[in-house]
């Protein structure tokens with residue numbers, strides 16, 4: 276309580292570790308507070324896939340690229356829904372972050388850098404890279420630098436210490452420090468700069484319901500992703516942005532209806548991997564997207580547009596027999612064993628019975644399938660081109676997919692220097708936020724752009740670590 280730290284960082288994850296490493300290099304006195312019992316945050320389970328333009332790796336491979344092209348690509352993919360200042364900051368400094376990692380020996384898969392790995396829209400230039408052990412490779416690469424920073428004595432790490440409140444000057448509204456609860460009980464720490472790097476809310480069902488009106492269908496994020504930084508920011512006058520830009524994937528198959536449920540697999544809905552033989556219908560029984568739509572973003576947006584963000588994949592026994600297995604990594608035998616036995620895998624002798632089992636409207640489902648069958652030799656109502664055969668031969672089947680998300684869309688509002696701002700867009704003095712706490716909307720808008728969470732989290736941590744003291748001295752000179 277008596278010490279005054281140069282920088283207090285809340286959260287020793289992707290962003291917080293980078294911030295501590297770079298602040299330590301400037302001899303800052305850093306207090307790093309981590310609620311869980313370990314460093315690394317989401318990197319333990321993240322894909323850790325990164326994107327950066329103008330890297331040494333690209334130069335070595337003769338790939339011409341620039342931060343402007345990266346910026347244009349991200350904004351094209353999300354139709355300009357991301358925060359321009361935050362995206363600009365991320366892409367302008369991404370190459371330095373990526374080069375830092377590769378200089379440290381980051382192991383990369385041979386495809387790196389690629390346009391995409393398939394899950395999201397491709398870039399126009401090869402700038403997307405990943406590692407054999409995904410996020411854990413990134414963690415292993417930076418962990419020695421982090422341990423070295425702790426060894427210098429510049430960084431004091433306190434694990435199992437959760438920040439529960441911010442200390443605010445009632446007159447100036449400047450942030451003076453933090454309140455914590457931990458193994459040693461309650462405490463207060465004072466600091467000149469407070470960096471919130473607490474990650475997202477992807478494991479917080481109440482926030483999913485509050486922000487997006489959707490249940491937390493599955494637990495894809497670490498359990499620590501409870502959005503505590505959003506509440507800390509709100510408690511001192513900060514505000515949240517991005518709720519209308521909710522983004523999730525095109526669906527996964529859940530273990531059961533007790534949300535959040537386990538994910539047990541996903542259907543192969545990517546036409547570049549497997550062309551669709553089935554039709555996709557919403558909870559009413561209506562088709563809602565052209566199943567062979569090549570843009571993953573278009574497919575995801577169609578699903579996100581449904582009120583309950585889930586759908587049925589409907590097919591018949593002829594398709595089950597002749598089409599390549601529809602579930603990724605599942606054999607035909609595994610799929611057959613689940614149909615009619617697992618709550619997400621229906622089997623019925625008639626379309627009407629299938630609708631009844633799935634809670635669909637039988638007339639609507641029958642009409643959707645009849646229209647699809649009838650259009651096989653003409654134009655599909657939704658413009659689908661790949662229509663190998665009608666759905667006419669019972670028994671009939673349906674597999675349920677739920678739109679799930681790994682990250683939180685909503686974030687704490689900041690300015691171009693990552694200062695937390697109030698509703699009048701004025702910085703709340705001494706308070707910064709970075710990483711997923713800014714919300715995926717800030718760097719990716721209403722879409723998913725390859726690598727635009729991990730690279731920005733590391734980059735913003737690095738920038739804050741490098742610049743905070745500089746900004747401090749400028750501020751002191753101005754005062």
Ligand SMILES: Cc1cc2nc3c(=O)[nH]c(=O)nc-3n(C[C@H](O)[C@H](O)[C@H](O)COP(=O)(O)OP(=O)(O)OC[C@H]3O[C@@H](n4cnc5c(N)ncnc54)[C@H](O)[C@@H]3O)c2cc1C
Nearest residue numbers: 286288289290310316317321322324438474710711728729
């Ligand atoms: C399964 C999965 C795969 C992903 N794959 C990719 C990918 O390939 N590419 C990509 O770009 N993005 C990916 N992401 C997203 C990306 O990994 C995260 O957005 C990013 O790592 C978050 O970094 P962060 O530093 O903001 O938060 P984190 O790394 O989550 O760190 C936050 C830390 O803060 C701690 N904390 C929280 N609240 C408090 C508190 N009140 N007091 C003290 N400590 C607190 C937490 O315990 C945690 O250690 C993925 C996410 C998931 C879940």
